[in-house]
Amino acid sequence: MYRTARKVAVMGAAGAIGSNVVQDLLSCGVASRIAMYDPYEPGLKGAAEEILHCAYPDADVSWTTDAAEALTDASYVISSGGAPRKEGMTREDLLLGNCEIARQLGRDIRAHAPNAEFVIIVFNPADITGLVTLVHSGLSPSCVTTLAALDSTRLRAALAQHFDLLPDAVTGCATFGGHGEKMAVFKDGIEVAGVPLAEILAGRAVNGRTMSPDEWNAIKDRVRNGGAAIIKLRGRSSFQSPAHQSVAMLKARIECSAYPWPCGAYFADGPYAHVMMAAPVTFSTLGMTAAVPDGDDEDVAALQDSYRHLCSLRDEVIRAGLLPPVADWTSLNPNL
Template sequence: MVIWGSNQKRTDIEELLLWCNFSPKSKSHPPFIKTMVLRVLVTGAAGQIGYAVVLQIAKGDVFGPETPVVLVLFDIPPMMQALEGVEFELQDCALPTLKEVVVTVKEEEAFKDIDYAFLIGAMPRKQGMERKDLLSANVKIFKSQGMAFAKYAKSTTKVVVVGNPANTNAFIAAKFAAPTVPEKNFTSMTRLDHNRAMSQVAMKCGVGIRDVKNVIIWGNHSSTQFPDVTHATVTRNSTAVGADEAINDKEWIQGPFISVVQKRGAVIIEKRKLSSAMSAAKAACDHVRDWHFGTKPNEWVSMGIPSDGSYGIPKGMVFSFPVTISGGEYKIVQGLHLDEFAKEKIAITQKELEEERDEALQACA
């Protein structure tokens, strides 16, 4: 048994041992765990999505109201003044969970010792730009950031890539972050598509969002993604039934529903003349919150993760799967039946990701 003098300072590990010895049945966290500070990086923090994300992180919506955060805001040098403006606004919010704001345009400062990273900054697709041009530009960004992870980050850093093409950007960042940060710690955001799918089903069935569970987004965060309600449930009058039964419209499920979710981003750009920001920021925060705290029993979410070969998807390809999360670790939901329609849709999005991957690797050479 370890005994400390009353004037002797204890380390965090010693505090944990002491707490475990004296509070073995306590359901609360050790006191020092509650106050452990998380260092959270947001790239592209001066942009629309970054601006919306940082407030949610700072006020405790992602890591909880008892976890202080240091927000590291990173962007390109021309955006430094805008970053400082975001910093001032965050200070003016007077948030109890915001311990510090760091603004920087230097990778060696931004990526050092971070716990979580939201990689939002990326080259947007412009008029007349082909996909290969977009990939080439972003490969350089995410290769550089991957190397920064390898050089400055902790091995436990967890990353969500939001900047498009998100799946392939995550693949490239993971490749160049190795071996410091493991491949499994790099994910891409398909939670926006997942949320869109839930919303469409809820509106179709006339129920609340909380009554729709276990939709799936398979594949790429692009117009080839496959939104799947085959295994989803809808609760009506306190009874959960299969979503296909609740919807009772196979033509809608295999047609307009898929099309609306696939094309939603483009429609919003057409309407707003700007890309999705509010909904994308909320989805990124949903993604990381569930990764941090875990999913509810018998529920899953969609995440772009490096494939382990499940459902025939090539190993290492960053592909959206249904996952459950516990203890900070995600696990692909296994054993789901895929009919021929689903297999065809998944093959289409897999092919696109293979093409993106090959083009990105060629651009890295």
């Protein structure tokens, strides 16, 4: 019934994302053995009780306020255990506080789950918290990723709404680089009902509708501010979509199957060296392998701008003492 009986540690399980991750792991038949961790005991106990009341068959669900207990023997880790984004905040406003949490998580993984096969970091700014976790965990970059799908799924939804089509009619949507207001929204590769977006922007209609360059720019802005829009509408940050896509990522890793959206990946060299950023990936028994995103000149220029922004955030974290200088990373994590 379940894809794996190996242990999944869900960190931040009392929160909306974490508790939904647990529910999705079970509802989607991905994992049956789950350790729920959160330092907030009343909320954690309440979330665990609700999961038990769902009466999932063959489910082995435990809960603990001890991170070491949750992580011991875990093959997989999904962490949403950072401070949430609130109205008026950017993802970067959470930078230093959540990077402290990420540093401790990395140290805890090193101590208690050194053989973890796949770690997914969800809490913002995920590109940087994921990088901090990776460096301190000692794990291979093929074993640590960040949730990076939502900007791309938001792009697909926005285009489908514009053309009054079902979302599946829109293919090839991807945002690369940072998961923030500096993300690179690629147009190369997008098709709407089989029609390349470039042709649509040149005047071709789809489903009786056209799209001007100004309308495309408005959609890009809408995607970049998609998280803020959810907060304004719901009074809290997204939780259903990040939980579901985190579980979908883990399912793809367990099955070594295709995952259609970008994932956060660390690049050790090349034009985007020493950052973790959204990129196309494949999964195998060896873990995750990333490719450098490919697009037209405009797309690549946006990606380079996003990379420079990620480097500035990374360097701010280094100055704060939460990461060592880049040249010292391999002494802390030889897998880098």
